[in-house]
Amino acid sequence: MKTLNTKRWLGLSALLGSLLVVAGCSLAPTYTKPDVNAPAAFKETPQETALAPSEQGTWKTAQPSEQALRGEWWTVFNDPTLNDLEHQALEANQNLKAAAARVKESRAINQTARAGLFPTLDAGFGPTREKLSPASQFLPANANVPSQTLWRAEGSASYEVDLFGRVSDSVKAANADTEQSEALFRSVQLALQADVAQNYFNLRELDSESDVFTRTVTLREQALKLVQNRFNEGEISELDVAQARSELATAKSDAMTVQRLRAASEHGLAVLLGKAASQFSMAANPLTPVEIKIPPGLPSSLLERRPDIAAAERTMAAANSRIGVAKAAFFPSLNITGSGGFESATLGDLFNWSSRTFLLGPFAGTALNLPIFDGGRRKGNLANARAIYEEDVANYRQQVLVAFQEVEDNLSDLRILEDQTRTQAEAVSASNRAAQLSRSQYTEGAVNYLDVIDAERTVLQSQRAAVQLAGVQATSTVNLIRALGGGWGDMPAAPATPLPAASDASVASR
Structure with missing residues (x-):
């Protein structure tokens, strides 16, 4: 009998030892960021801001840096009014406050998940009234088992x-998910900063x-007076007056x-x-x-600067870990309670030493549970986790492609706008000269008033068009900064609106 007990003890010890070996071993696939086939340089990079030959083709592993301070990039416009508006928006914008609340929600969920790493402890006190059946006490069926009140003061633990x-x-x-x-908070913040700047320039x-x-109306009023005087003197017909009006x-x-x-x-800027x-x-x-x-x-x-790319990458990492959770469901689980x-x-008599009691074992819930059959639920959950990961990988790559496109679009806009602005300035100068000549010739009677109207309309x-091009150039500059993630080069960082303070648990988890 002693040998049999020894063998059972050794078998139980071997089982517990093997369980301890696998405890904490992840079944999730090894996480690696997918290749995105990033180009060595932007095609639309202006020559004066192009990379040095030694830097061209340089590649380094991108790491999400959405927490890095990007500085108050809008100060490059050297506009005190814009600076003030940006600070007001960061302090009071409601979309930004909602994004900050979502960060708090995620951190709270993170704290809930981390609680699974620790045991739970409970305590209770109170009476119970019970009456046992004769059969449970191995008594005859007609035996009288009196009801009784039991007082309990107990603590329980589960892990x-x-x-x-x-x-x-x-x-x-x-x-x-928290990251x-x-x-995403940084992305909302950057979008808000850019929207304020764009709305301001608009x-x-x-x-x-x-x-x-205002200047055009003044000129039209002067022209109307001139035409009215010539009509009063009988030099022209009423048609010119009507056209001037x-x-x-x-x-x-x-x-x-x-x-x-x-x-x-x-009104939009106010919101x-x-x-x-x-x-x-x-x-x-x-x-x-x-x-x-x-x-x-x-x-x-x-890939490091864009907060939306960092968010897509973290979504992908979370999905990869959940594949491990889905795989673990196929294996035994061990819950210890007592x-x-x-x-x-x-x-x-409740707190007398002789009143002590404890309960361990299967009746209290200690069990090594091995799943056998569930109709394919676990298999479906695993397939779903893998499909979600594949979707997140595709979304990440698509986000990177869109980011590259946005940078190229704004670089090309600024490159073309630079030439277009100069050309439009020449058009303004030429049209002013033409209008001046047409007014002089009309005064001398060489041309009719319709020619003056056409010149002034031009x-x-x-x-x-020149003013609108200037506005487009300003907003395109803001769009480029936004597409680049809100900062570039070695621009000094300055504090922006901080994220909500993390709890001790969420800080310890990172």
């Missing part, structure tokens, strides 16, 4: 051994257009259209700042052309 890495993989997935939510562009129309009214109407667009733009439209107004200030050169750097570094304390029939169109 799931991390066999095959089910718990640790769940924690890894939760950590990656994803933080990267507002100033409309101020420039309004200034053009029509041009003046049209210019005033177009000016009102610009004012309407400006009001809507101002970005977290204010009611009725509580915000901005004085008119025509746009000054933006001529800032932004060096895009290496395409590989884009309770101990005091139990007595009277409250006065001036207005060319001036508006």
